[in-house]
Amino acid sequence: MLEQGNRYLSDLAYRRQALLQSLPNHANMYAKQRIGHYALGRRGWDMLPEWNPRSVGVGNAVVAQLGTADVPTQGRLPASTPQLWDGRTPRTMREWVALGRTVFFRYPLRSEVFAEWALRRPETAARVGIEKDASGKYPGIVLFADVDGRSRIGITCALCHTAVHDGRVVEGRARRAFDYGRLRLDYHQDTREPVDADLARRMATWGPGRADVTEDVAEDPVAIPDLWGLRHQTALTQAGTLNHLGPVTLAIRQETQLLHTNHQRVRPPRVLSLALAYYLYSLEPPPVARTHPETAAERRGQALFDSHCVRCHSNEAYGGDPIDHARVGTSPELATGTARGTGRYRPSSLLRVADAAPYLHHGAVATLEDLLSPERLAAGFTRSPVGPGPVPGHTFGTELPQADRDALVAYLRTL
Ligand code: HEC
Ligand code: HEC
Structure with a gap:
């Protein structure tokens, strides 16, 4: 693994080749943009300056400084704040992972006025899932010196990919309480800053744990996924936008x-993107009392899983190779969209699936029982978190008698 990483760091032609191999559909926007700009040497993104930002996590002390007035945060990052990376290339996997963790929590994706606005309103922040841990820190929110030198509030990977549970930060768990659409709508309502009416209507439908992260016009908000089990998946993202060929694929994705x-x-310096990839691989699902079937129902569920599910949920994380979207039958927008579409959906990892509701790429199913229930497919269904009406597709298991479905659910709860 480290050898592939070293080639990623040192070999331009290798990066280009790895990029091309990792894109199953060269015609979607995601692929076109990268093919047009990545690893071209004297053109494109290689010409951008490397940025090793100065950034600190945000806790009560920073929030107190923000005050209640809408004053820009300009100039508040202490001048003594060191850069995020000391410039040394890690030597051991442990050092790589530690550096990657720093990037995950502290490298700003961008400045974010909505988050800054919410920090001044703790009740709003809590309501939209900008969570505080037991020490008063907001994982995923940083105060940083932006590219233009000004201090700003920004967001990092940890905002969507950690959750706070009993005051503790669970790394890699989807922030299912985070309602990005609601946050932005509240911001616009409060500040009276105009917002496109169509966008406002769409944001109101996202709900917690979902966001439309694609650039196309299709209405296709996706659920934030848990990040454990990634290294077992042969494809990345729910529509399988990337063939996963090892740490180099993930490093290029993050870069x-x-x-x-x-x-x-x-x-970002490539050492940091690679460190992030190694860190993501190191994430393990939270420990549970046991992860093997014991009761009669669980064992029966396992046998049913082996006969009905394993052909797709086939790898160690119970995910698998992407499947033609028509065979899965869930809403086609994401799979066929021009943004990241590949025509396929990837079987999700099922590690700790009991805690991963709502289910499917669009988060349209509230419980495992509903996922396996034929009621979900019928017109009168009202229990979808995204609104009344049937949730078609992924009919696997719905044809089984109730007792079998109960057994399957019992087994799924042990994964
Ligand atoms: C605003 C919320 C948000 C932020 C911030 C964010 N992500 Fe994500 N992430 C998502 C969503 C939503 C998806 C699902 C996208 C899809 O499947 O099409 C996703 C998917 C992923 C995946 C693919 C997982 C899989 O199952 O294949 C990885 C890896 C990932 N994110 C890592 C990161 C890293 C690293 C960062 C920081 C650089 C980050 N994300 C920042 C919301 C976010
Ligand atoms: C033909 C392939 C296929 C078969 C068979 C299959 N699945 Fe899936 N499964 C998928 C795909 C693809 C997805 C993602 C679909 C989407 O998000 O639209 C998925 C998603 C899921 C999810 C949602 C996980 C989450 O976190 O959102 C669960 C749970 C699940 N499958 C359980 C099962 C069970 C139980 C069976 C057997 C009764 C089964 N699957 C059979 C392909 C399959």
């Missing part, structure tokens, strides 16, 4: 994500 969210003004 291009960070330069993209920072408005293509700067790029």
